[in-house]
Amino acid sequence: MSDHAFSEADRAAVYKAIVSRRDVRREFLPDPIPEAVLKRILSAAHHAPSVGFMQPWDFILVKDLGIRRQIKAAFEQAHAEAAAQFSGAQRATYRGLKLEGILEAPLGICVTCDRARHGPVVIGRTQNPEMDLYSSVCAVQNLWLAARVEGLGVGWVSIIDHTALAELLGLPQTVQPIAYLCVGYVAFFRERPELEDAGWLARTDLTTLIHHDRWGQRE
Template sequence: MPPVFDSPFQDKLGELLSWRRDVRRFRTDALPEPLLAKLISLMELSPSVGHSQPWRWLRIDGAAQRAAVQASFSRCNAEALSDYEGERAALYARLKLEGLREAPVQFAVFCDHGTLQGHGLGRRTMPEMLDYSVVAAITQFWLAARAHGVGVGWVSILDPEEVRHIAGAPPGWKLVAYLCVGFPVEEHDVPELVQAGWEKGRS
């Protein structure tokens, strides 16, 4: 018999969704490896087109690798700042948009566009379903992490090709996300960008 998800569980699920945040401020203490392995195993339960499971998680641990990722972020972030002017530029410059120096665990997550698993089922007319399958897996990992008190931050201000080379990924793999993972310094149910007032004064 399938499980019955009662009202208390449904309420807790709502709380989980409400408290899922993009974390940029991490404690530097290590994440227990058994816990990380559990989160990865829960991620692997995610749906994928044609059961292709195209996600490829490469852990970035080396000091040289991490320094190269930080350099890519710094350059891309400076370029992004130049797109803004006045008060918006000043606010952007104050935002903390990554946890690359603090997060104890970091992953470059790729989509393997050359995967043979699934035999192409479901993606002839929508090949982008491979990428969407990886996004779904990341979301599942994120929610599982939050349920275990672990924070996740998705860093997108990076050059994808630079990160692919840094991670040593094959040419057929497309970068979908760079994730920082660890215990958060603090937790909020309001997104940090909302707290910072980023959406105020939009035209």
């Protein structure tokens, strides 16, 4: 075993946070998040890996109910457009799903990516300029796992027009929204993802996703 490995208890805690993380929509409580807790989860996000140590993220904390109502309206429009893309029983199932907690959660956090930070040439972006976007997604995952450790639920509102969201939050032209997250304490965490419980999709068997040396080569 590596001398740099975590202790068994610490290792178990990390994996527990990963496997018990959930996308929360309907279980939010109105309780406020203490500033110390909020600072810890934002610090965890800020310690995410980033291309060229660019740290392209910012965090917009959205508490104002009026702004959240506008974001909810933008979601509703996108939600209706999405429903029209399904048909039959799938459309009915989709319409019955709760896919956000914008007004129920006491806090919204918009994680952004400043694509112009540190100039046009950044180590690691010279061939793949989208790496800054992936870096900001890493910050989202760090925040999500840290929130789970703190007993906070997080829900990613992906059904929303990012252009509309950027306008509502007054983002500069070079800053792109990556994720609008609903954050708050919850009544409980589900044993399984809600979409899995609803029969939308099942978890894929990991062994079917592993290839060796080249695509399609199985062990």
